[in-house]
Amino acid sequence: MSIVRPRPIVPGDRRARRLSLWLALATLLLLIVSIGIGYAPLDIFKALQDGLAGRDSLESIVLVELRLPRALLGALVGFALGLTGAAMQGLLRNPLADPGVLGVSAAAAFGAVLAFYSGLSLLVPLALPLGGLAGALVATGLVYGIAGRGAGTMALILAGVALSSLCGALTALALNLSPNPYAAIEIIYWLMGSLADRSLDHVWLVLGPIALGTALILSTAPALDALTLGEDSAASLGFDLARLRLKLVVGAALVVGSAVAVSGAIGFIGLVVPHLVRPLTGHRPGRLLLPSGLAGAVLLLGADILVRLLPVRPELKLGVVTALIGAPFLFWLIWRLRRTG
Amino acid sequence: MRLDARGLSLTRGGHRILDGVDVALRAGEFVAVVGPNGAGKSSLLRLLAGLARPDAGEIACDGVPLGKLPPRTRARSIAYLEQRAAVHWPMRVDEIVALGRLPSRGPLGAATSADAAAIAAAMEMTTTTALAGRRADTLSGGERMRVLLARALAVGAPLLLADEPVAALDPHHQLHVMATLRETARRGAGVMIVLHDLALATRFCDRVVLLAAGRCLADGPPAEVLDDRRLAEAYAVDVLRGSEGGEPWILPWRRLAPAGVVRTGRDDQSKPEETR
Amino acid sequence: MLMRSFAGLLAALVAAGPAAAGATGSSRMEGPARRVVSLNLCTDEMVLRLLPPERVAAVTWLSRDPSRSTVADLAAAVPVVYGNAEEVLGVDPDLIVAGLYTARSTVAVLRRLGHPVHDVGIPTTEAEVEAQIRELAALLGVAESGERLVAEIEARFSALPIPAPGPRPRALVLDPNGFTVGRGSIVDAMINRAGLDNAGAALAVAGHGAVPLEVAILTGADILIVDADRDRPPALATALLQHPALRRLGRRITVAEVPSRLWTCAGPGLADAAAILAAAALAHQAATPVAGEGRP
Numbered sequence: 001m002s003i004v005r006p007r008p009i010v011p012g013d014r015r016a017r018r019l020s021l022w023l024a025l026a027t028l029l030l031l032i033v034s035i036g037i038g039y040a041p042l043d044i045f046k047a048l049q050d051g052l053a054g055r056d057s058l059e060s061i062v063l064v065e066l067r068l069p070r071a072l073l074g075a076l077v078g079f080a081l082g083l084t085g086a087a088m089q090g091l092l093r094n095p096l097a098d099p100g101v102l103g104v105s106a107a108a109a110f111g112a113v114l115a116f117y118s119g120l121s122l123l124v125p126l127a128l129p130l131g132g133l134a135g136a137l138v139a140t141g142l143v144y145g146i147a148g149r150g151a152g153t154m155a156l157i158l159a160g161v162a163l164s165s166l167c168g169a170l171t172a173l174a175l176n177l178s179p180n181p182y183a184a185i186e187i188i189y190w191l192m193g194s195l196a197d198r199s200l201d202h203v204w205l206v207l208g209p210i211a212l213g214t215a216l217i218l219s220t221a222p223a224l225d226a227l228t229l230g231e232d233s234a235a236s237l238g239f240d241l242a243r244l245r246l247k248l249v250v251g252a253a254l255v256v257g258s259a260v261a262v263s264g265a266i267g268f269i270g271l272v273v274p275h276l277v278r279p280l281t282g283h284r285p286g287r288l289l290l291p292s293g294l295a296g297a298v299l300l301l302g303a304d305i306l307v308r309l310l311p312v313r314p315e316l317k318l319g320v321v322t323a324l325i326g327a328p329f330l331f332w333l334i335w336r337l338r339r340t341g
Numbered sequence: 342m343r344l345d346a347r348g349l350s351l352t353r354g355g356h357r358i359l360d361g362v363d364v365a366l367r368a369g370e371f372v373a374v375v376g377p378n379g380a381g382k383s384s385l386l387r388l389l390a391g392l393a394r395p396d397a398g399e400i401a402c403d404g405v406p407l408g409k410l411p412p413r414t415r416a417r418s419i420a421y422l423e424q425r426a427a428v429h430w431p432m433r434v435d436e437i438v439a440l441g442r443l444p445s446r447g448p449l450g451a452a453t454s455a456d457a458a459a460i461a462a463a464m465e466m467t468t469t470t471a472l473a474g475r476r477a478d479t480l481s482g483g484e485r486m487r488v489l490l491a492r493a494l495a496v497g498a499p500l501l502l503a504d505e506p507v508a509a510l511d512p513h514h515q516l517h518v519m520a521t522l523r524e525t526a527r528r529g530a531g532v533m534i535v536l537h538d539l540a541l542a543t544r545f546c547d548r549v550v551l552l553a554a555g556r557c558l559a560d561g562p563p564a565e566v567l568d569d570r571r572l573a574e575a576y577a578v579d580v581l582r583g584s585e586g587g588e589p590w591i592l593p594w595r596r597l598a599p600a601g602v603v604r605t606g607r608d609d610q611s612k613p614e615e616t617r
Numbered sequence: 618m619l620m621r622s623f624a625g626l627l628a629a630l631v632a633a634g635p636a637a638a639g640a641t642g643s644s645r646m647e648g649p650a651r652r653v654v655s656l657n658l659c660t661d662e663m664v665l666r667l668l669p670p671e672r673v674a675a676v677t678w679l680s681r682d683p684s685r686s687t688v689a690d691l692a693a694a695v696p697v698v699y700g701n702a703e704e705v706l707g708v709d710p711d712l713i714v715a716g717l718y719t720a721r722s723t724v725a726v727l728r729r730l731g732h733p734v735h736d737v738g739i740p741t742t743e744a745e746v747e748a749q750i751r752e753l754a755a756l757l758g759v760a761e762s763g764e765r766l767v768a769e770i771e772a773r774f775s776a777l778p779i780p781a782p783g784p785r786p787r788a789l790v791l792d793p794n795g796f797t798v799g800r801g802s803i804v805d806a807m808i809n810r811a812g813l814d815n816a817g818a819a820l821a822v823a824g825h826g827a828v829p830l831e832v833a834i835l836t837g838a839d840i841l842i843v844d845a846d847r848d849r850p851p852a853l854a855t856a857l858l859q860h861p862a863l864r865r866l867g868r869r870i871t872v873a874e875v876p877s878r879l880w881t882c883a884g885p886g887l888a889d890a891a892a893i894l895a896a897a898a899l900a901h902q903a904a905t906p907v908a909g910e911g912r913p
Contacts, residue, residue: 012436013452039828040835056869062831065862093429125859197795197830199861222443228430229440229492232423235392237496238416238444283430283476314795314827 012282016291019280023294027075030301034071035063037308042067069200073262074304075297076203077195078269080210080259082296083289084252085270086277087217090224090285091248092153095333099256099270102143102156102249103163104136108260110167110174111135113187117178129205129261136257139163140249153231156245193266193319195304206258213254214293216247221286228285266319268326269296275333342418342499343367343531344389344407348398351384351555358384359395360555366500371526372533373542373563376552377576382535383424383504385552389533390421390502402500416444420496424504424535426489431478434488438464441495463494466521482509490518494525501525503534507541519545539567539580543591551575564589573597649758650712650733654698654705656723657716658686659882660737660753664714665691666884667754667762674708685878687886702726714753739883742806746770746883766885773888778895780812781902788894789816789838792877795857797828804880807887811894813840830862839905840871840897871904873897 036044040062047059084099092101100106115124115131124130146159175184223244226234235241259266273296274288281287303322307315344366351359359381366372366389374382387393389400391407400407402418410418420441428437441463442456464470467487472480480488486509493501506522507515515538523545526532536542542549543563551558551566553575559566572580572593579595652674655664661676665688673695679685680692698704702723705713710732715724717738728734735756740746747767754763788808790798797817798804808815816838820828833841843858863872875893879886 012433038831040832042831042835056865058834058837058866061862061865062834065860065865066831066834197857197860201861222446226440226443228428228432228437229489230423230427230429232387232390232392233421233426235412236390236416236419236421236423237440238413240412278430282436283432284436285430315829 012284012287016281016284016287019277019291020294023291023298027079027294027297027301030298030305031071031075034074034301034305035067037305038062038067039308065199066197069198069203070195070304071301072203073195073198073206074301076206076210077259077263077266078297078300079293080213080255080296081266081270081300082273082277083214083217083293084256085272085296086274086285086288086292087220087224087248087252088270089274090227090288091245092157093227095275095337096271098267099252099259100164100265102160102252103139103167104160104253104256105260105265106164106167106171107139107142108132108136108257109191109265110171111138111257112190112261113171113174117174117183117187126201126205129202129258132261133206133209133254133257135167136253136260139167139257140253143249144246153245156249189317190264191319192317193264193322194315194317195263196315198262202262206262209254209258213251213258216251217255218289220244220247220251221289223286224289225284225286264317264319266300266322268322268330269300272326272329273299275329342403344400344402344419344500346389346398346400349385349388349395349400350397351381351388351393351395358555359388361398362552362555362557364389364550364557364560366502366531366533368499368531369526369529370531370533370548371523371546372531372548372550373536373546374533374550374552375536375539375542375567376558379554380552380575381555382552386421386502386504386533386535390419391415392421413444416498417496418498419500419502420493420498422489422493422501422503422506425508426486428477428485428489431476433473434469434475434477434480435460435464435473437477437488438469438491438495441492441497444496459495459497463491466494466524467491468517483511483514486510487514487518490521494521499529500531501533503532505535505537507534507536507538515541539572539591539593543567544588567591649756650710652708652710653712653714653757654708654710655680655714656698656700656705656720657714657737659739660714660716661692662686662688662882662884663737663750663753664757665695666766667750667757667759670694672757674710675705684876685881687878687882687884702730705732706730712757739803741801741803743774743810743887746803746887749883770885770888773885774810774891777811777888777891778899780895780898783902785812785814786839786871786898786901786905787816787837788813788840788842788873788897789833789836790842791828791833791858791863792844793857795827795830795833797826797833799826803883803887807880807891808842808894811891812898813894830857830860834862834866838870839901840873840894841866842873842875842894842897844875844877871897871901 042062043059044063046057047063050057050060051064081099085097088097088099088101089095109132111134112128112132114135115127120127120131142163143156143159146162171187175187223234223239226237226239231241274292277292277295278288281291300318300322303318303325307318307321310316346362346364349359349362350357362381362385364385374385376382388395391410394408402410402415407415438460439452439456442452442459445456461470464473467490469484469487469491472484472488477485477488486506490503490506493503503522507518510518519541522532522534526547546563548561549563549566550560551571558575559571569580572578576593577597578593579597581592581594583590651672653664653668653672654674655661655676658677658679661680664673665676665680670691675696675698676692678697678699681689681697683689686692696708698708700720700723705723705727713724713727713732713734715734715736717736724734735753737749737753740749747770750766751760751763754760754766790804790808792798797820798815799820800815800818805815805818816836820832820836841863873894875890879890
């Protein structure tokens with residue numbers, strides 16, 4: 001490293017913007033690849049023509065109702081996980097935090113299971129994702145109720161751990177009591193995460209909450225930067241930590257709740273992606289948010305393309321693929337943490 | 342700009358940490374808060390920085406109650422440096438210093454040339470300019486402390502509160518930081534630091550506030566406040582004194598019998614007493 | 618493949634495996650059994666249809682569920698077990714009838730304890746259905762009940778409408794979890810019996826196999842056969858059948874709803890399933906004069 005000369009203007013912001021731009025381009029490219037890849041050969045141009053002309057051809061149905069939502073959800077869910085992972089690591093100043101650390105994922109899963117197996121799904125078509133979202137939001141209220149408005153970080157983590165355990169137990173209970181004898185197997189599969197055969201309805205459902213949650217999370221960027229110096233220093237720089245936590249908890253609930261609701265629990269993206277991107281953003285937690293979200297989208301789209309290219313049928317669950325890639329990375333991270341003490 | 346606190350009291354976990362403390366910080370002043378471990382020095386500084394609310398008493402910033410100030414306004418007025426401050430991510434030094442400019446920016450505001458100037462000046466004062474491209478995790482303890490001080494200076498606030506800013510530094514850099522802070526005060530800022538080194542307090546500070554057991558034992562010029570009786574009462578130590586080139590110095594030399602010593606019972610930060 | 622065989626096992630929990638099954642039970646009884654326990658949804662149906670209730674010691678609890686079983690009313694009159702060996706021993710049976718691929722650990726225990734077990738496979742053709750019924754009826758000493766049941770099934774099959782001349786419409790089964798049915802299954806046999814071509818066979822699926830939804834759609838079948846059990850407990854598996862893509866597809870092709878209980882097991886329900894399909898075939902051919910304009 002030869003850069004020891006003073007630099008009055010920090011170039012990191014410009015580099016991060018360029019990084020975001022590249023990642024956005026990569027996301028767009030993978031979106032197109034994802035739409036182009038499938039199990040059956042599809043004449044995309046005919047599908048587009050028919051789709052634009054409003055003709056119900058088989059091609060246009062496959063393109064609009066299957067390929068498009070799958071690709072869009074891949075980008076949205078990946079973005080959600082990458083963004084929230086970065087936000088949680090920034091908030092807790094802990095590199096091992098993941099989007100589910102506050103119990104939001106477990107609560108969303110429980111909400112989805114409850115909505116589905118209680119029979120609500122027979123009355124409301126999108127009961128499962130709606131239940132997931134509701135579960136995540138109730139969880140937010142609970143975490144806040146338990147931890148209290150003025151709660152410190154440790155209380156938040158503990159509340160999240162408690163909530164995760166409780167929701168896991170309740171999910172198991174709901175499955176045990178379900179009238180469907182295969183419920184447990186089904187939901188274990190579902191929880192492994194997949195984007196197969198989702199519909200545009202799912203996209204419309206989560207678009208709003210993810211946009212709102214993203215806005216909330218991105219608005220905390222300066223506060224997360226300040227938090228690098230510790231809570232007192234951040235507060236002395238004019239940031240209201242209670243409000244910061246509230247924004248992040250609600251934002252995470254909206255964003256991760258949506259992701260879990262439509263795709264099940266896809267692990268490791270939210271944990272690993274921030275680490276991959278962090279060095280490229282100068283380790284600045286606020287500046288990490290957007291690139292981490294975009295890199296999450298790239299990674300999840302890539303994983304989802306991979307499961308369709310691998311000769312394994314039915315396709316591997318996304319959570320399985322991301323875990324297989326993510327777990328060795330985690331080992332490496334722990335090993336490195338141990339070395340640096 | 343000035344800070345006036347009256348009757349500050351704070352109780353935590355059944356312990357009275359501060360008990361009716363009156364203290365003021367005026368522009369251009371360099372004040373040291375001294376006192377034994379557990380005397381309430383850090384708590385006093387956090388209250389003055391607006392990071393916690395006292396149970397009783399009031400703090401006014403230029404006559405405005407501190408709690409009434411919008412947080413960003415308060416942040417631009419009072420810079421604060423944590424005790425044992427840490428940097429949790431290995432950011433670049435110049436970016437760490439730049440964090441001090443956050444209160445001056447809008448939510449999406451980019452760095453202005455004023456920001457750049459403030460950052461450069463703060464790094465200059467703390468001789469951290471050469472460290473600009475280094476990552477935080479490659480810094481020594483002393484370098485990190487100077488970088489964090491630069492961060493606090495970069496705020497450009499008229500008041501600076503620093504909790505033990507020289508604790509991790511070698512003698513050279515202790516002198517350097519004290520000189521820097523005195524220079525900051527000379528340029529018009531009110532600077533208040535928590536300090537354990539009575540020699541540095543005597544030599545560099547305009548005023549010393551001596552706290553013990555949550556009470557203010559004395560507040561005034563170092564030579565007046567740090568007399569033998571008060572030091573014996575507060576610390577149970579005997580000191581050596583002298584002067585060099587007209588500047589007085591003071592050196593703790595001997596422990597006194599603890600009889601009559603004011604102890605607070607909240608002495609968790611102190612090391613076990615040496616036995617001879 | 619592991620996944621597929623696992624999924625196949627799931628299906629076999631309700632149905633069973635291929636037709637290679639036969640009677641492997643060691644029998645030490647003298648004369649026909651008087652207390653019969655059935656451990657499989659399909660053997661439940663046969664046992665309940667063949668025997669008077671007093672000779673049925675127990676059937677599985679699944680048989681009381683009208684959404685899964687065609688003999689829920691008959692099952693209501695006899696005790697049920699949940700498939701534990703202990704429960705089965707409790708009702709002291711002298712013959713246990715089990716599916717070849719289900720409750721295997723229970724069956725193994727019962728065999729070890731010296732109980733006679735008769736395994737029944739899943740038939741893949743009409744002829745196998747009839748042979749299976751006759752074999753079990755003979756074992757139970759109710760050959761004439763068996764003949765009556767076979768005659769009833771044959772009568773229902775012969776009442777099916779004659780397929781219209783011309784090309785056969787292509788039909789694709791879309792089961793819960795996106796499973797479809799290929800050659801070598803009773804469902805395939807019923808599709809052909811109803812005058813339809815099984816598009817699933819062209820997807821290189823043998824027996825049951827999962828197909829991605831887009832493959833199912835792009836196959837370009839004329840008739841989509843879906844499970845129609847609306848009153849089942851909710852399952853993720855059936856959520857797929859609510860996919861908007863299928864709703865849109867339903868606007869352009871015929872959707873035939875066949876409750877899966879009709880053709881899960883050997884019994885008269887098979888003919889009912891075939892009748893639904895035959896009606897769908899006729900409806901499709903009536904709607905499509907000659908050169909199927911619905912094709913893209």
